[in-house]
Amino acid sequence: MAIINNKTYDTLFLDRDGVINVERKNDYAKNISEFLFIDGTLDALSILSSKFSNIIIVTNQRGVGRGIMSESDLESVHNYMLQQIEEHSGKISGIYVCTDLYPISINRKPNIGMAFKALEKFPQIDFTKSIMVGNSRSDIDFGQKLGMYTILVGDKYPKSDAVFNNINAYFPNLYQFSLSL
Template sequence: MNELSQYNYLFLDRDGVINVERPNDYVKNIAEFVFIEDSLKAMAILTQKFDRIVVVTNQRGIGKSIMTNSDLEIIHQYMISEIEKAGGRIDKIYYCTDLSNRSINRKPNVGMAFQAVADFPEVDFTKSVMVGNSFSDIQFGQKLSMHTILVGDKYKKEHKIHNNINAYYENLYKFADSL
């Protein structure tokens, strides 16, 4: 039995986990939204393994007026549609447009997690996994006693973040395939 079989709830970051992150930029439209290789396959697998799947994503580009809430909604509808076509699902997407790092909703702060519990009261953070590609994602999960998974190539193997995670996978598909 897989060690993660005790976990029922999945929290995912978006950029760098589901889609290709745009360094020093934002995904502002569907043309700029590119799924990471095999992330759609990963979502189909994860849908079978978790009772709830939510996305928690910082979207400062809206706060900076680089894009609008409407732009983001179009991107998210596209993402959900493609994930559903591939046999996966996302139960809800939570995002923070705030510019201040002190905002309760901006990761690594935990406001988006409590929004998820308000919508899905059965969610138990100690039975949750947080998958992200950045230090703020890992801190978010740790503050809530979640099992933390780092994906991607943002940090070299020697980086201190690797001392603070439960596991590392090259990408979301490798994580999903391990379950």
């Protein structure tokens, strides 16, 4: 269990691109050679795995919907990612993906469909005892809609951006967050 401000959290939701791996500007990690872990992420996931009952990845992957990559390509990338995480003593409970193109899709963040898919498999999840870590507004909005503690990571936005008014915490990366617990 992770404790922040005297409150206990047992489930961690993570975005993928820009949180776990380097986000490819105007592109997608279409294969293993393009999937690069952000420095410290594998160590962070090892630390976080000891503190959370479940770590759930929720990721929009529009590249599949656009035909830039296949479901099989995405599965290969995720298998590689999971293998590397496990080799570094980390664990991921589930990966939920939305390949839909349109913002109206219930599963496309900031909409909350992927969270409820996770809840089907892990009915013990309490969203108010969960943390969402992401690098974009849609991740933060996703977490807020569910009553989660929200953490922004990365350098996508200047510090003057309004997104910083709507988060519970900011860290430069997942590793720095893991060290704070």
